[in-house]
Amino acid sequence: MHRRSLLAGATVALALAAAPAGAQQRTEIQFWYGLGGALGERVQEQVRRFNESQNQYTVNAQFRGGYVEVMTGAIAAWRAGNPPHIAQVFEVGTATMMAAGPAIKPVWQLSQETGIAIDPSRYLAGVRGYYSDTQGRLVSMPHNSSSALMWVNLDAFGKAGITEMPRTWREVRAAAEKLKAANATPCVMTTTWPTWVMFEQQSAIHDVALAKPANGFEGMNVEMNLGDPFFLKHVQFLLDLQKDGLFRYAGRDNAAGNLFPSGECAIGFGSSAGRAQIERDAKFRWASLPLPYHDDWPGLNGPSARDTLIAALDPAALTPEQALDALKAIKSASTAPGPRNGVIGGASLWTLTARNRTPQEYAAVAAFYAFISRPEEDAWWHQVTGYVPLTSAAYEMSRAQGYYQRNPGADAAIIQLNRAAPTPNSQGFRLGGMVEIRNIIQEELEKALQGQQTAQAALEAANRRANVVLRNFERANRS
Amino acid sequence: MQRRVIFPDKGLPYLLLAPQLAITLVFFFLPAGQAIWFSFLRQDAFGIRTEFVWFENFAELFADPLYLDSIRVTVVFSAGVTLLAMSVALGLAVLADRQIRGATAYKTLLIWPYAIAPAIAAILWIFIFHPQIGLAGRFLNGIGVAWDYKLNGAQALLVVVLASAWKQVSYNFLFFLAGLQSIPRSVLEAAAIDGASESRRFWTIVFPLLSPTTFFLLVINITYAFFDTFGVIDALTKGGPAKATTTLIYRAYIDGRVNLDLGSSSAQSVVLMVAVIALTALQFRYIERKVHY
Numbered sequence: 199m200h201r202r203s204l205l206a207g208a209t210v211a212l213a214l215a216a217a218p219a220g221a222q223q224r225t226e227i228q229f230w231y232g233l234g235g236a237l238g239e240r241v242q243e244q245v246r247r248f249n250e251s252q253n254q255y256t257v258n259a260q261f262r263g264g265y266v267e268v269m270t271g272a273i274a275a276w277r278a279g280n281p282p283h284i285a286q287v288f289e290v291g292t293a294t295m296m297a298a299g300p301a302i303k304p305v306w307q308l309s310q311e312t313g314i315a316i317d318p319s320r321y322l323a324g325v326r327g328y329y330s331d332t333q334g335r336l337v338s339m340p341h342n343s344s345s346a347l348m349w350v351n352l353d354a355f356g357k358a359g360i361t362e363m364p365r366t367w368r369e370v371r372a373a374a375e376k377l378k379a380a381n382a383t384p385c386v387m388t389t390t391w392p393t394w395v396m397f398e399q400q401s402a403i404h405d406v407a408l409a410k411p412a413n414g415f416e417g418m419n420v421e422m423n424l425g426d427p428f429f430l431k432h433v434q435f436l437l438d439l440q441k442d443g444l445f446r447y448a449g450r451d452n453a454a455g456n457l458f459p460s461g462e463c464a465i466g467f468g469s470s471a472g473r474a475q476i477e478r479d480a481k482f483r484w485a486s487l488p489l490p491y492h493d494d495w496p497g498l499n500g501p502s503a504r505d506t507l508i509a510a511l512d513p514a515a516l517t518p519e520q521a522l523d524a525l526k527a528i529k530s531a532s533t534a535p536g537p538r539n540g541v542i543g544g545a546s547l548w549t550l551t552a553r554n555r556t557p558q559e560y561a562a563v564a565a566f567y568a569f570i571s572r573p574e575e576d577a578w579w580h581q582v583t584g585y586v587p588l589t590s591a592a593y594e595m596s597r598a599q600g601y602y603q604r605n606p607g608a609d610a611a612i613i614q615l616n617r618a619a620p621t622p623n624s625q626g627f628r629l630g631g632m633v634e635i636r637n638i639i640q641e642e643l644e645k646a647l648q649g650q651q652t653a654q655a656a657l658e659a660a661n662r663r664a665n666v667v668l669r670n671f672e673r674a675n676r677s
Numbered sequence: 678m679q680r681r682v683i684f685p686d687k688g689l690p691y692l693l694l695a696p697q698l699a700i701t702l703v704f705f706f707l708p709a710g711q712a713i714w715f716s717f718l719r720q721d722a723f724g725i726r727t728e729f730v731w732f733e734n735f736a737e738l739f740a741d742p743l744y745l746d747s748i749r750v751t752v753v754f755s756a757g758v759t760l761l762a763m764s765v766a767l768g769l770a771v772l773a774d775r776q777i778r779g780a781t782a783y784k785t786l787l788i789w790p791y792a793i794a795p796a797i798a799a800i801l802w803i804f805i806f807h808p809q810i811g812l813a814g815r816f817l818n819g820i821g822v823a824w825d826y827k828l829n830g831a832q833a834l835l836v837v838v839l840a841s842a843w844k845q846v847s848y849n850f851l852f853f854l855a856g857l858q859s860i861p862r863s864v865l866e867a868a869a870i871d872g873a874s875e876s877r878r879f880w881t882i883v884f885p886l887l888s889p890t891t892f893f894l895l896v897i898n899i900t901y902a903f904f905d906t907f908g909v910i911d912a913l914t915k916g917g918p919a920k921a922t923t924t925l926i927y928r929a930y931i932d933g934r935v936n937l938d939l940g941s942s943s944a945q946s947v948v949l950m951v952a953v954i955a956l957t958a959l960q961f962r963y964i965e966r967k968v969h970y
Contacts, residue, residue, distance in 0.1 A: 266934065266935050270934050270935075270937065273722050273723055273937070276723060277723065277724050294721075294722050294937065297721065298721070298722070298723045298725065299725060300725060301723045301725065384809070385809070447827065447828055448808075448809070448827055449827040449917075450915055450917060451915075453827065456810070457809060460810075462809050631936060631937075631938075633935055633936060634935070634936040637931075640917070641917060641918075641919050641920060642919075644828065644917055644918040644919045645918075645919040647828055648828055648829070648830070648918065648919065650919070667936075670938065673719070674719055674720060674721045674726065674728075674938075675721045675726065676726070
């Protein structure tokens with residue numbers, strides 16, 4: 199009895215001690231993210247700056263494993279009634295999240311309810327389009343967006359006597375043959391994220407649909423388009439490269455990630471966000487180039503090489519000699535139609551609902567979104583991580599700071615994303631079960647690379663299996 | 678005459694059992710029951726829309742040639758892991774059972790791998806077998822063997838079998854060693870005096886007397902290969918190349934956790950549950966008869 203009253207007294211004392219703090223109580227929100235290592239440290243750094251920048255809100259950022267763990271963890275938490283306020287979800291999870299109706303609060307609605315302005319027109323078109331609904335309203339918050347690039351080992355190129363940087367697949371093949379003949383590196387060429395680079399990005403820059411209609415942007419009644427002659431042409435091209443010892447398949451997702459920086463392969467395809475690692479690990483001179491394209495593909499309708507050079511030109515940043523060189527390059531550049539814009543990869547932030555959420559908590563989320571969209575914050579994020587800037591203002595700012603002059607090629611991904619107005623085939627992908635579809639394509643591609651099936655058979659099997667996934671998703675999400 | 682502890686009333690024994698029963702109920706029966714319930718449903722990832730579909734999830738599974746193929750992979754994989762882990766462990770236990778110098782250190786080192794988490798074990802194996810950065814991988818390619826488990830299905834299966842079996846050797850070793858040490862020396866000595874060779878002594882005396890241990894380990898190893906190996910597979914091959922290393926448990930994990938299809942994943946779990954119950958029952962029914970206690 200005596201003990202109990204003591205305990206009660208202690209509780210009251212504690213509550214009293216906490217009371218003064220309560221007067222200026224900060225609203226705390228949970229943010230789950232899936233970036234490990236150096237990138238994760240940058241996330242924490244930015245969150246700390248947000249918390250110190252004001253005294254109303256505290257964001258508690260937690261690393262919850264990889265992208266898959268964050269997404270499944272957040273969904274399980276929502277089902278249990280206790281989700282984080284913000285979850286970082288990779289781009290292939292976009293369709294699943296968009297279909298989640300009551301579980302999410304779209305950014306436009308959040309902005310309306312809290313009165314904190316989040317203006318979609320400030321974001322780069324390629325970034326905005328991927329995360330907007332059919333009415334063009336922003337649904338999730340752009341956070342870390344990358345694009346695929348071709349990384350080349352300049353030392354190996356020098357050894358093989360290659361002076362011109364390859365722009366087309368034909369030129370890439372020619373360079374690869376020289377590299378092999380000169381035995382410049384143990385492996386000539388490899389790719390990370392095989393589906394993302396060789397199917398998603400390639401179909402976008404050649405203006406070919408991965409799925410019809412409109413890559414799933416118009417609704418769930420979408421069908422895969424892997425029967426398109428373009429995919430047959432490109433897969434056959436890869437198989438031929440492999441047969442001639444010019445291409446090495448080194449595993450799914452990011453499994454091949456170390457082969458370029460370690461100097462093992464002279465040409466690597468991968469995310470622009472790999473820049474930090476390459477800068478740290480590569481013991482050779484290197485360059486980042488836009489993805490190559492098939493110049494004999496009749497459907498090419500993007501800006502010509504000359505247009506792209508002109509668009510990338512920033513006269514204010516050039517010395518007179520550089521300007522002269524640029525003019526010469528423009529004059530000799532091809533005017534034939536070139537590739538379209540590439541698409542983004544990476545992740546965005548989703549606001550999750552819960553029964554007991556208060557308006558202050560939503561306000562905290564919106565304030566955090568507004569904070570990371572500030573030009574100085576966005577430019578910092580872009581420069582320290584290698585992700586593309588989310589807003590045009592941050593791009594202009596980085597340009598004005600001379601960042602791209604100090605780091606040539608750091609804008610290759612941005613140019614690739616912005617060089618043409620997106621078409622329905624190059625605005626992005628919104629396919630239910632896309633994680634599974636990516637794996638299906640990888641599996642069938644592996645079987646073709648093993649010599650177990652032809653390119654045609656691989657594409658037919660992938661098309662059939664992926665359509666089953668799409669139909670299942672449509673059925674499970676029909677209200 | 679057996680000694681019996683008699684409790685005055687029934688309350689205390691139940692009370693003492695309660696914590697264990699509660700754990701079993703909450704962590705085993707409840708999730709298992711939920712899996713059975715979910716296997717009859719079709720849901721979106723968030724569980725917002727739910728449809729009761731009877732046995733459709735099961736029907737789809739058994740109509741899927743890739744699922745049937747993963748059954749074949751599982752049989753090969755489990756047989757490989759069990760045979761390898763048990764035979765190596767038995768061999769090591771027989772060696773460790775002799776009078777050797779530094780036996781304790783030797784035993785400790787052999788038991789060590791059991792304490793290593795599957796993901797970390799897999800990383801170690803990557804450093805050995807990776808075709809470009811692995812020690813053995815580079816060596817094999819250097820002497821002209823086309824070693825590339827990223828693209829060669831048979832090699833990939835071999836690597837995951839090795840990695841999974843390696844982890845289990847320690848556990849088996851421990852039990853085999855205990856089993857060997859409980860075999861009466863007098864029997865072995867009598868056989869030796871009768872002139873039985875070492876291998877003959879092993880196969881006619883040691884091996885039959887070890888059979889309870891072997892039988893126990895057989896059940897444990899098959900269960901391990903069925904359920905506890907997806908960490909190694911995920912870190913090493915992700916079920917690939919193509920579907921060469923996709924076992925039943927790995928597919929259930931991928932469909933549930935990654936593809937967010939809880940209905941199909943639950944149906945697969947139920948199939949696995951039934952398979953392991955049947956397998957264990959079969960083992961107890963037929964193999965146990967031949968086991969000497």
